[in-house]
Amino acid sequence: MIVLSVASGTSADGLDVGLVDLSLDDGVVEAEVLSTSAAPWPDGVREQALAVLPPAVTTARDLALLDAAVGQAVAAVARAACEDAPVRPDLVVSPGQTVHHEVVGERCLTTLQLGQPAWVAEATGLPVVSDLRTADVAAGGHGAPLAVVLDALWLAGxxxxxxxxxxxxxxxxxxxxxxxxxxxxxxxxxxxxxxxxxxxxxxxxxxxxxxxxxxxxxxxxxxxxxxxxxxxxxxxxxxxxxxxxxxxxxxxxxxxxxxxxxxxxxxxxxxxxxxxxxxxxxxxxxxxxxxxxxxxxxxxxxxxxxxxxxxxxxxGLPADGKEAVLWCLLGFLSWHGVPVSTGAHPARVAGRFSPGRRGLALPPSTAGTPSRLRLRR
The missing domain is CATH 3.30.420.40 (ATPase, nucleotide binding domain)
Structure with a gap:
């Protein structure tokens, strides 16, 4: 399965793009990193994202406009990446821009990522998985750091x-x-x-x-x-x-x-x-x-x-593209119904799906959790 990810981290300094060929066989995820790259935000979008962070006071209108702006920016980069890819992706992962993450003591109350995925589905015609943190929060986790999902497989043994x-x-x-x-x-x-x-x-x-x-x-x-x-x-x-x-x-x-x-x-x-x-x-x-x-x-x-x-x-993973690979892996696991967890709380299937132009036909859930990641060169 070819998975494309377009994501922005907490620095909000641009969009990381990853294209990974993934498969799952007998408890082993096999991955070939086809490419990783970075794309700039359109003029003004980074400033919009930073402007809603504390101590700023914002409005529902500001958040709605930012939700659309991030979605449109990701959509443009994803469409260009699909056109340039050596093989057409099957799925796009768009985790969105984190604008708030509220933790009190050991409990995460909420986490919010903006970037309306409908724009990405419309631009690419492909199904999109987004909102990859909230299921973990609802199950008792923090929705972060999600890197544990990749790291536990990548460095296992x-x-x-x-x-x-x-x-x-x-x-x-x-x-x-x-x-x-x-x-x-x-x-x-x-x-x-x-x-x-x-x-x-x-x-x-x-x-x-x-x-x-x-x-x-x-x-x-x-x-x-x-x-x-x-x-x-x-x-x-x-x-x-x-x-x-x-x-x-x-x-x-x-x-x-x-x-x-x-x-x-x-x-x-x-x-x-x-x-x-x-x-x-x-x-x-x-x-x-x-x-x-x-x-x-x-x-x-x-x-x-x-x-x-x-x-x-x-x-085996690029230092400036590892997080892009992480998002591809998470989208792949979600597509196959594999639950993930950031800690000792119950694992849950992450994300929500936006259908592409052909609708959404998810495969049967894969039993069990993978034990290892094997990188193909």
Whole structure:
């Protein structure tokens, strides 16, 4: 089955596109990554998405317009990807742009992704799976980090390994002989991007250049580390509405921006290491946009000590396209009625389907949950 995904992460910095050939046989998912790429938002859509985040006050009209704008943007990229694909996709996955994720203690109250999938179904003529988090929330989970579904299959067997995704929010999955467990560790690119845009006008800190000019402010770092999500017993998931620009501004007292950026890098590295090292992994396998920041990667390796930090290419998945592969996998599993879970709560089939022009004819549900992912080259 050929699955196309078009998705935006918490950084809202563009649309990640993945095309994956997937099959399921005797408990093993086989996957061939045909392509991964990125596409920019149309002018103004990223600004629309960021404008509804706290502390902003928004309206139903703003949300409705954003729902349509994201859907139309995904539809245009998906249609172009279908036209360029070497083989026509069977399914499109459009998880939408997260605009709110509410966690109180250990309970996720709600999660909201915008991007009306009807636009995608209309543009491509294909069935679309969307809203991939809510079923998990209704079953008692957080709907995040969904990376655990891929990581548990991808790194199954053998020694303990930790998969690290450096998106807007950093998340880790520890995979070992007894299973997999995942959580959001805290901010990665979301706050680094805020500072970079303020200082350089660019949407991210290219090559970590701004952070490289600064020094860690340990008093500021101590204040940042007092955030409730970074305390023992905090919830599994978080979002940029929690680690917001307004929260960061409330912690600052006139530090030079390069020092702020260097301190935010240290915050990410310290919180990731704190979440990973207790599991004694043989290596940490990193992916996501943050892997392109050499200052962040160096800080992570320093905090990890003797534990090697490798990019996900070492295990067959592109570091800048792994999340696109994840969405393709989730859509494939939903199509086949395979339930998934982000934790110890009951697993549920994720997502909702929008029929394409030929209607919707789902195959019979596949019994059981796959045990492994095998990558075809």
């Amino acid at each position: 053998g020694d303990v390994r930790a998969a690290l995704n450096l998106g807007g929010i950093a998340n880790i999955t520890v995979v070992g002989p007894t299973g997999a467990a995942a959580r959001d560790t805290g901010p990665a690119n979301c706050l680094l991007d805020v500072v970079a845009e303020r200082v350089t006008g660019e949407p991210f800190d290219r090559d970590g250049a701004l952070a490289a000019r600064g020094r860690v402010d340990h008093e500021l770092l101590a204040r940042l580390l007092r955030h409730p999500h970074l305390q023992p017993g905090a919830g599994t998931s978080t979002g940029r509405e929690v680690f917001s620009a307004a929260w960061l501004d409330g912690q600052l007292d006139g530090q030079p921006w390069p020092d702020v950026q260097a301190t935010l890098v240290e915050l990410t590295a310290a919180t990731v290491a704190d979440a990973v090292l207790h599991a004694r992994p043989v290596e940490v396998v990193a992916s996501g946009g943050g892997t392109a920041n050499p200052v962040l990667m160096a800080a992570l390796q320093r905090h990890l000590g003797d534990v090697p930090l490798v990019r996900s290419e070492a295990h």
